[in-house]
Amino acid sequence: MNYSSGLGGAPNANGDTTTTRVAADPDTHQDFQPTSKSSEMSFDDIVAQDIKEHPVVIYMKGYPDAPRCGFSALAVKILKLYGVPISARDILSDLKLKESVKAYSNWPTFPQVFIKGEFVGGSDIILSMHQKGELKDLLGDIAQEGEQNGSS
Ligand SMILES: N[C@@H](CCC(=O)N[C@@H](CS)C(=O)NCC(=O)O)C(=O)O
Numbered sequence: 001m002n003y004s005s006g007l008g009g010a011p012n013a014n015g016d017t018t019t020t021r022v023a024a025d026p027d028t029h030q031d032f033q034p035t036s037k038s039s040e041m042s043f044d045d046i047v048a049q050d051i052k053e054h055p056v057v058i059y060m061k062g063y064p065d066a067p068r069c070g071f072s073a074l075a076v077k078i079l080k081l082y083g084v085p086i087s088a089r090d091i092l093s094d095l096k097l098k099e100s101v102k103a104y105s106n107w108p109t110f111p112q113v114f115i116k117g118e119f120v121g122g123s124d125i126i127l128s129m130h131q132k133g134e135l136k137d138l139l140g141d142i143a144q145e146g147e148q149n150g151s152s
């Protein structure tokens, strides 16, 4: 049997794992900076652009059709009830995006739902707004998905 797990769990280490691969590493400093503001502002731009261009944006774990967390699944499930187009990004596949979204909204967890350019909240808030009828008001004027030929 031959299964390869992929995620770096190589089972056939020889016992001695000397880490001697420091050949050409010019500027290795011990103080590597965790979140630099230098030339990586583009992720903030991505968030800004997402929420500007799409009325309903969810930053989630997994994708709407394949959520990878129950909280994300719940938020998607509720949003889908309204038939609005949902734009989603998987933050699990992009750590920088994940950190950028958190910084943008100042909200620590996922999912994060933005509606009409504004941060609305996570799954608790979406559920609560749904139950109170507030989501209907907020999403009401967003075009229904699959209703291009509106009947009159
Ligand atoms: N009560 C939260 C539930 C979401 C939540 O707790 N998410 C956690 C677990 S999925 C999270 O994103 N933790 C930070 C992380 O995983 O980076 C909500 O209303 O959205």
Ligand code: FES
Residues within 6 Å of the ligand: 061, 068, 069, 070, 071
């Ligand atoms: S991934 Fe574990 S609770 Fe969301």
